[in-house]
Amino acid sequence: MSQKYELSSSEEEYLEAIYTTQEGKARVATTRELAACLGVRDASVTEMLKKLSEKGLINYTPYRGAMLTEAGCKIATKVKRKHRLLERFLVDICGIDTHESHKQACEIEHVISDKAIDTLSAQLGHPSTCPGGSAIPESDSEDETDVSRLSEVKEGSYTIRFLTSAEPETISRLCSLGLIPGLTVRVQRTSSKGPLVIETKDTQIALGRDVAESLLVSPEAMETEGRRRRRRRGAPSAATPG
Amino acid sequence: MSQKYELSSSEEEYLEAIYTTQEGKARVATTRELAACLGVRDASVTEMLKKLSEKGLINYTPYRGAMLTEAGCKIATKVKRKHRLLERFLVDICGIDTHESHKQACEIEHVISDKAIDTLSAQLGHPSTCPGGSAIPESDSEDETDVSRLSEVKEGSYTIRFLTSAEPETISRLCSLGLIPGLTVRVQRTSSKGPLVIETKDTQIALGRDVAESLLVSPEAMETEGRRRRRRRGAPSAATPG
DNA sequence: CGTTATATTTAGGCTAACCTAATATATAAA
DNA sequence: TTTATATATTAGGTTAGCCTAAATATAACG
Structure with a gap:
């Protein structure tokens, strides 16, 4: 039922910023915070919040702030996961410094596929934190390890x-x-x-x-559908009031 | 005179297309070819050719075609190198199919730094060709690793x-x-x-x-920045949330 | 409760990179 | 040489995502 929106890099970036802002605590993200976080002007944030709200990805009350809906949280979590795994990769494997790795991860995260990032995660031994120490959300797809x-x-x-x-x-x-x-x-x-x-x-x-x-x-290869799916998301609580 | 232009992804993409079109042979690339290669309309190509010409990256004669200048060729080569190494990485390491790997490489190539790609190349044992078999141009700054x-x-x-x-x-x-x-x-x-x-x-x-x-x-273990850090993973606190 | 300060939104612009349609040039055929 | 066809350019339009400046809502204070 969650339809496949084609989100732009920018839209994803905003969702991610909201995620970061409300990480842990379940409070709203303000226009100001987001503008600071993203390095854009307040007006640009307002504009985007309206758009994301129309797409059902956030709950936005003018003058009050924004909060991820469940759908939005799902996407934000996925993007954040990519971001942090990429940082890990860029720092550990490519030897890039943390500032640069953040910058590059910010762009690659919107481009790299789910499949690629899951494999990369496996390659890195499923690290649990990014170089800055923040937790890396888990994948919502099945881990194929069955050993x-x-x-x-x-x-x-x-x-x-x-x-x-x-x-x-x-x-x-x-x-x-x-x-x-x-x-x-x-x-x-x-x-x-x-x-x-x-x-x-x-x-x-x-x-x-x-x-x-x-x-x-x-x-021996036999397809058993959806066995282990009892994972928890380590994400901010998605607020869908009502 | 050649220097440190900040090129957009699009500009790089065009340079790369010209590079591909004239690879080997030293002939000009036509508007038509480039449009086909890039999946855009002829008019868009003309527009960009004018811009690149003004920046001194190509020699462009209206109605005749375009050719990379030395400065343009240098950039194009670098981008192409990134593209092909990324394909290698996405296919070999991330297990992505070739169509997808091309698409993703096309985007990441404009974002990943020279340093990151050089380290990645070393990690992969300096492959000489991309999955499609085309040669991977060499870096102007090689380091040696034995993989x-x-x-x-x-x-x-x-x-x-x-x-x-x-x-x-x-x-x-x-x-x-x-x-x-x-x-x-x-x-x-x-x-x-x-x-x-x-x-x-x-x-x-x-x-x-x-x-x-x-x-x-x-x-043996060569102590690189990344590897040292990897061992301490999970310890540090979130000074800079990813 | 009104006033001031702060935060947010609205209105109107700008730019890059695309597009379509119309026009100009080059090339091959008659 | 002239004309038909293929190719290229110009002119003008659209969109996303940013901007500034002005208007408005909320919060904080005396």
Whole structure:
């Protein structure tokens, strides 16, 4: 139902400024604050507030101030996320100083796609804060990571992704069993205690729980829609009174 | 006389189009070609050609066509370099398809700084071509970094620069293992077959060859500004909210 | 409660980069 | 050489996002 508005860079920039201004506290953003934040004149802000209000992205009461609607907050959060991730990227990876990184992030954020930024986030190890220390909002799209330890999965088919262990022995032992990344195995029984029984092509193997912990696996490709979507937005409260 | 014009994105875009049109051969670019290339009307091109001519960036003869001056060529080359490196980055690292990567590169190229792009180029191992196969012009200020794929290195310590893979899954998995840019790992064994065993602080991990190919690393840790900062991530307070 | 100070909005302009339609030039064909 | 066709330019219009200056609303004070 939230329709896909094509927002201009400027419109996004204003939404982001409102987001920043009311971050945390759920108060309205004033024309003055926004003008200062954006480096434009008050009159320009008023103009834009009217437009954003018409688009249903903010609740705007003349002479009183503006507040993001739920729709507006969603967009602002997304943009802010991009901004902060880009800062992280520009500072950590590209070695840019913080002032420059802010400036550049301000522009790139309106251009880079959701998909690109999500992948980039993954690349950076899903950092939780920007270089200035502010929290990076989470993505509203599914995180495709679906790796778990063999010791924790239910019955079914899985592909071995990695062997990870503090002890070198364990790894060589697993390797000698033929349990190497890429192999598909079938988990047979998962009693809460005792060894785990898995089946490879033609062999059955029983693994101790501790050893099974060293095996990172992902489910054999089967599409399960919308599993993990219980994330919270770390955003200012969207006010939709009435 | 050539100097520090603040060029708009549009102006740069036109210079780049002229560059592309006359790439290699030293012929003029016609209004028509440029209009087609840029997706605008002929009249718009004429307008811009006059402006660029006044700025000394092209030689323009009405009804005949345009050609880059030395100053214009320098700028165009720089922009084109950014464009192609960004495409490489968006495709290889961010997993974006080529059409989208072109579109996004077209915008980011006017915004990202020379310094940022040079560092990014180093991070990517100074690729010589864009995903479409066209050559990436060199920077006028090169620095040297030695980046290779984890699957190809000898025993020793390396710093992870980037995860590159067509599949987002692979990236997610690497991340869930803590294998993210900035981390230093020690390569333990490099038998020509079987998994590659690497060691991080306290863990051993076996990686399949194919996965190891997705990891761009450089020998030992070079202390760069960004990397130092990355380790202290999350600590500082919000002096400058992103 | 009226007066003053501050914040906000309205009114009217400007510019860059597009557009369409009309006109001018160049080129190829007769 | 003349004409038809393709290409380029000019003239004039539109829009977004900014601006300044003037008008108006709200808040703060004596």
